[in-house]
Amino acid sequence: MVDATLEKAILVGCQVNDNDERFGYSMEELARLTETANGEVITTFIQKRDRVHPATYIGKGKLEELRAAVEELEVDIVIFNDELSPSQIRNLSKELEVRVIDRTQLILDIFAQRAQSREGKMQVELAQLKYSLPRLAGQGTSLSRLGGGIGTRGPGETKLETDRRHIRKKIDEINRQLQVVVSHRDRYRDRRKRNNTYQIAIVGYTNAGKSTLFNRLSEGNVYEENQLFATLDPTTKKLVLPSGYTTLITDTVGFIQDLPTSLVAAFRSTLEEVKEADLILHVVDSSNADYVQHEKTVEELLEELGVEQSLQLTVYNKRDVQLSSFIPSEGIDSIQISAFNEEDREMLKKRIEKSVVSSMKAYRFYLPDSEGRVNALLKQETILTSRHYDEEKRSYHCQGFALENHPIWGEIARIEKEYQHDVE
Incomplete structure (x- = not known):
């Protein structure tokens, strides 16, 4: 369920390459992701650097500007355009005193909103748990419950345990459940393959x-x-x-x-x-x-x-x-x-x-008019390009294409063997 009110967000990007066009589009995409997650972009901060700052992603001066903007604009969240390390999230949260998430958390949040099937919800929760596990230290209660806004939602508003052992146990449990779903999907796929x-x-x-x-x-x-x-x-x-x-x-x-x-x-x-x-x-x-x-x-x-x-x-x-x-x-x-x-x-x-x-094999043969079942199979399960009735032979001259492993080839071989003298 999407929240009725929009969350005010500041976007932050650090350009470490010379491709202005690609970086610009990446930031535009981050804005669209934020809007999709029910956020409102208030302003954007961009810094060019040789590499991101290992502790705070952006430099000290830009961080001070960002902190002032957070206080002045009274935003709810700051969203960074790269995946932040656990220490960067910890340091930025401490400096800015506001919720800090990265591009990965934002995408995970959108996936949490979109998942409808049981499998989809489990997959999203699994990805969220794996993402949160190395980031628990120093987060206090901020990760103790999903459902507190962008980057914290989860399928069904589930509780996210801060205890590492509990999370690992949960990950194992979801993996087991997913394996059952995957095996069902595999069986369904195998059946489709058998049915050609x-x-x-x-x-x-x-x-x-x-x-x-x-x-x-x-x-x-x-x-x-x-x-x-x-x-x-x-x-x-x-x-x-x-x-x-x-x-x-x-x-x-x-x-x-x-x-x-x-x-x-x-x-x-x-x-x-x-x-x-x-x-x-x-x-x-x-x-x-x-x-x-x-x-x-x-x-x-x-x-x-x-x-x-x-x-x-x-x-x-x-x-x-x-x-x-x-x-x-x-x-x-x-x-x-x-x-x-x-x-x-x-x-x-x-x-x-x-x-x-182009991935099929061509066939061309005479089909006696008594072979109604095979006639129906040709129409339903092959691409029948031409079919002309020969009154003298009392057979249809059939041309078309079929998948190489289709059972129809066994029928064609049988018919050619049984009726070859009748149609010559």
Whole structure:
């Protein structure tokens, strides 16, 4: 439940490289994350340094300016644009006498708000506990209970034990529970594989329009909104291609620059859906000024997850509001669409079908009209490109494509053996 009142926040960033554009966008993103977490950005402090200060992140002079602003503006929270060390949080909290959180805590807080499923809530709590464990010393009662504002919320407003032993015990317990959920997911995935179902996964930077596209391709009802991390729990629906062939398509959690490693680890089981996919649709927001960096971030995270072999189609979304300077990446399979445009979606479905066909094996044979069951299988579970009835042979001449390990090949071999003399 989102709080009715906004929390007043000061944002702080330390630029340690010469890439002004990337740093500027990172700070803009921090502001959007803060707004998503129900915060109001009052002002922003930026300092350029060769490296962050090991004790206080920013230098002494800038820290004094920040302390004066905290007192004058009566803010509720100060949010830093990097992951702070336990000692930095401790020192900054002491100096500023206000709640201090970092980018990781902010993202964890948003995930805590978004998680709907039991698995999602457990994954968020696990990441929060792992994050808090080394940061307990010197925090007093500030971490004793979740639910006190941005960076402290947890699924179900659960109590966060300050005792390390208790937290480790809780981590072990959640890991055991998650293992049960993961094993259920694995069994479900294995069943889909045994049923030879073609699987598609949608990935992309947060707010690229994945859920909007997913809903309109699959007639699903995933929450879609112009905000970061609108979708957290993965959803799988059927997607029927122009030929009538049915696939499964999964919407996944959005990626983000500097995604906390604890979250990547916690959601690894969820992201297994991506690893197991036959085709990945990488959705990129072509209206965003930082689309190149977004595309690169997602590719790097996919590589980190070990996603290598799958076919990939890059979908440059929001063509209707695309940047005038937009240039698609070279050397990749891509398409430019607007998820709201029906013609664009049909064009995308055809491209998806082309990718599906490229991973299939072609068949061509005569099917006797007495083989009604096999006829139905061809229509439902393969891409049947042509079927003509030959009255003389009393058979259908069928051409199409099927997944290489599909049971249909056994039926085709049987029919060719049983009826080869009748159709010659």
